[in-house]
Amino acid sequence: xxxxxxxxxxxxxxxxxxxxxxxxxxxxxxxxxxxxxxxxxxxxxxxxxxxxxxxxxxxxxxxxxxxxxxxxxxxxxxxxxxxxxxxxxxxxxxxxxxxxxxxxxxxxxxxxxxxxxxxxxxxxxxxxxxxxxxxxxxxxxxxxxxxxxxxxxxxxxxxxxxxxxxxxxxx
Numbered sequence: 377x378x379x380x381x382x383x384x385x386x387x388x389x390x391x392x393x394x395x396x397x398x399x400x401x402x403x404x405x406x407x408x409x410x411x412x413x414x415x416x417x418x419x420x421x422x423x424x425x426x427x428x429x430x431x432x433x434x435x436x437x438x439x440x441x442x443x444x445x446x447x448x449x450x451x452x453x454x455x456x457x458x459x460x461x462x463x464x465x466x467x468x469x470x471x472x473x474x475x476x477x478x479x480x481x482x483x484x485x486x487x488x489x490x491x492x493x494x495x496x497x498x499x500x501x502x503x504x505x506x507x508x509x510x511x512x513x514x515x516x517x518x519x520x521x522x523x524x525x526x527x528x529x530x531x532x533x534x535x536x537x538x539x540x541x542x543x544x545x546x547x
Contacts, residue, residue: 389479389480389483389484390479390483391476391479392475392479392481392540392544392545393476393544393545394472394476394543394544394545395545398543398544398545399472399543401543402468402472402539402540402542402543403465403468403469403472405539405543406464406468406471406472406535406536406539406540407461407464407465407468408461409535409536409538409539410464410467410468410531410532410533410535410536410539411460411461411464411465413531413532413535414460414464414527414528414531415432415460416531417527417530417531418432418527419432421523421527430449430453432456433452433453433456433457433460434452434453434456435456436456436457436459436460437452437453437455437456437459438456439459439508440455440459441455464532467496467532467536468536468539468540471488471492471533471536471537471540472540474492475488475540475544481540482540482541482544485537485538485540485541486537488533488537489529489533489534489536489538490529490533492533492536492537493525493528493529493530493532493533493534494525494528494529496528496532496533497524497525497527497528497529500524500528501514501521501524502514
């Protein structure tokens with residue numbers, strides 16, 4: 377609840393707690409929800425640029441294996457999906473820990489999703505991807521910045537924030 381006291385705004389926030397089952401459900405549900413949303417977003421962007429859904433998972437798999445070295449295309453796609461959902465699982469875990477430690481995270485999930493999405497977009501675009509593919513420097517054109525930001529806010533951080541809020545205990 378937002379209130380005004382003495383001329384200054386503040387948000388009254390209670391610490392978030394999760395039961396063990398709630399935490400596990402939030403971790404798995406958030407991973408599936410955000411992972412699927414992000415993967416669909418990536419596939420959509422690939423289709424817009426003339427790519428295929430398989431190319432998305434093949435590119436993700438390329439972070440850990442050489443797709444050309446594996447004869448079975450299904451194995452490459454499974455590795456790509458496992459890497460993708462593994463990364464999302466780590467993102468959900470960090471958010472849930474933050475929600476349990478910082479009262480404002482689950483009290484204001486809309487703001488938290490926006491901020492967390494910006495952090496995720498920065499880390500993935502400017503740290504993770506350049507470390508894996510040093511020859512591919514992220515673009516600085518407005519669309520090269522806005523698209524990852526919107527994707528990470530809307531398709532990754534928002535599903536994570538919704539799942540975390542739903543899984544929290546209601547004391």
